[in-house]
Amino acid sequence: MAEPTKDAAREPILEVRNLVKHFPLTQGILFKKQVGAVKAVDGISFSLYEGETLGIVGESGCGKSTVAKLLMNLERATSGEVFYKGQDISKLSGRALKAVRRNIQMVFQDPYTSLNPRMTVGDIIGEPYEIHPEVAPKGDRRKKVQDLLDVVGLNPEYVNRYPHQFSGGQRQRIGIARGLALNPEIIICDEPVSALDVSVQAQVINLMEKLQDEFNLSYLFIAHDLSIVRHISDRVGVMYLGKMAEIGTDEQIYDHPTHPYTQALLSAVPVPDPEARAGRERIILSGDVPSPANPPSGCRFRTRCWKAQDKCAEEVPLLAVPERFATTGSLAAHDSACHFAEEKDVVGAA
Amino acid sequence: MTTISKTADVPRRGTDAKDSGPLLDVRDLHVEFHTRDGVVKAVNGVNYNVSAGETLAVLGESGSGKSVTAQAVMGILDMPPARIPQGEILFRGEDMLKMTPEERRRTRGAKIAMIFQDALSSLNPVLTVGYQLGEMFRVHQGMSKKDAKAKAIELMDRVKIPAAAARVSDYPHQFSGGMRQRIMIAMALALEPDLIIADEPTTALDVTVQAQVMDLLADLQREYNMGLILITHDLGVVADVADKIAVMYAGRIVEHAPVHELYSNPAHPYTRGLLDSIPRLDQKGQELYAIKGLPPNLLNIPTGCAFNPRCPKAQDICRTEVPPLHSVADGRGSACHFWEETING
Secondary structure: OOOHHHOOOOOOOEEEEEEEEEEEEEEOOOOOEEEEEEEEEEEEEEEEOOOOEEEEEOOOOOOHHHHHHHHOOOOOOOEEEEEEOOEEOOOOOHHHHHHHHOOEEEEOOOOOOOOOOOOOHHHHHHHHHHHOOOOOOHHHHHHHHHHHHHHOOOOHHHHHOOHHHOOHHHHHHHHHHHHHOOOOOEEEEEOOOOOOOHHHHHHHHHHHHHHHHHHOOEEEEEEOOHHHHHHHOOEEEEEEOOEEEEEEEHHHHHHOOOOHHHHHHHHHOOOOOOOHHHHOOOOOOOOOOOOOOOOOOOOOOHHHOOOOOHHHHHOOOOOEOOHHHHOOOOOOOOEEOOOOOOOOOOOOOO | OOOOOHHHHOOOOOOOOOOOOOOEEEEEEEEEEEEOOEEEEEEEEEEEEEOOOOEEEEEOOOOOOHHHHHHHHHOOOOOOOEEOOOOEEEEOOEEHHHOOHHHHHHHEOOOEEEEOOOHHHHOOOOOOHHHHHHHHHHHHHOOOHHHHHHHHHHHHHHOOOOOHHHHOOOOHHHOOHHHHHHHHHHHHHOOOOOEEEEEOOOOOOOHHHHHHHHHHHHHHHHHHOOEEEEEEOOHHHHHHHOOEEEEEEOOEEEEEEEHHHHHHOOOOHHHHHHHHHOOOOOOOOOOOOOOOOOOOOOOOOOOOOOOHHHOOOOOHHHHHOOOOOEEEEOOEEEOOOOHHHHHOO
């Protein structure tokens, strides 16, 4: 894939600024009183450029799926903005929102629950046209649906079948066809292959890459599998407890990580190579992810970090290029939210 | 970790197991399910063995029969609809399929224990974890409630649950996913079994927690010198912990080998395809190799080699003749007519 993202002069197609989502915690039945908030997403900024794939990784509960819902406006942001081609879409509603959603579509994680079992595949893929009839006149729809089935590698004659007649991988293809129906520019994929078997995962990933080239799509690819994210992404953002810990190109993040959390995460990934078993240094974090309702002060990772010092409890580290790397021009010079950012090769790049 | 004599890896057919033999020896096991749509042949002649201190990984996709084999070994299959038409499951030389239900029950937990994938649904939500851990001692060893509780605390300490004494009266929902899986491990360890079967023990966990749990399991295995059967679909986890691997496809073992040999030089096209189809963390890949097609429907397994419709090397013989498990090298086997070509690239 060409790398169109390096050009800094280009306008991002989607830009997220200081996005915050707090879910209120209430007490009492009649007189609900807010006693706190789950800080699912707590101030996140990133950009997505045309034709690129931005991967978002993180453990469960870090807020990555909430980000997806916020971008789709399925949840209302507490504060912050989402700009689509310069227009803030986070506060839109009604007709304006509907128009924007045509260009931002979503592919869901679980192909077993995200397809209505009582609708035929043709109805499922064609449903977006009911909502946006201007895209395809009524007479054309069946033909369009069959074309889409062909594009995602399914037999066009399957239009009258029901989801239960398909395997997991085929269902995910149906989900992708539905996402493509309206010719969107951006597709948000929330764990699109994590429910699939290994041998089928590769088929779906290859399909997604092929479609990206064919239709010049931009993907926001949310996943917990770091190997898959590296494979498909041009840039990668690492989230921890509602904040972005580190963001950069795939090479910067995987071969030159500077945030301790990224390093621990990468070192914990089991590598399918028994020869590497002895040679690899593994950083095993102690403890669990703290509750987002009551995150630690200062740096959120400090409770599990082996480098934590007093400063980490007092000051929230900003997501910026660490000073020590800023002028070096090395691949370590990318945004990292750590007071003591240090380069460390944990993957053992060949 | 104890070393295992090389001969233990060779499928042993017809020989009598002695005390020095493997802990568990599964021979030509078949399991089928009778359903409305017909007979589902889930396991079709599986052979494997594990010795004390050894880790066998059983690798396979969903529907390959890896969990059903384990359930047959544990004796927790619902029969009917399941049926075991033939095969032997020898534990220390004794065929468990010929045991009475009462004998079977006494083996379960005390000699062979199992760790399940989903800790939250495997633990009883209305009983405290201390009660559930103590149950092992009360039922199997007739301990008093008080002693059992003390034992439960000791076990929770063993699996490194912080503040065990304070948390013994907590309910499962009060623990995080990783902690719950530790409780499952504690429960499996309670009676110091000889063999542990772990069915996807870390699949539901995040990577950082997964590493903690796998480390703990490996440490405890070494300490107690247990045999471990690790059932998984994750080639990465297997590479990290296993001594030898059995790859399953459509209810058969298509390849078995020591872990290094299998990764460096697979002898079955399915194994090769699996290894090529996973993205790597340490390199930005080109297009992934994808095994074409879908895993077979077990109601209607293809004739000949079950993998033939998806295999790039398939010839006429593959469509008609079931390949036997060829002995490839010492302790290695491959159920492929063309294993020689496959192993040479």
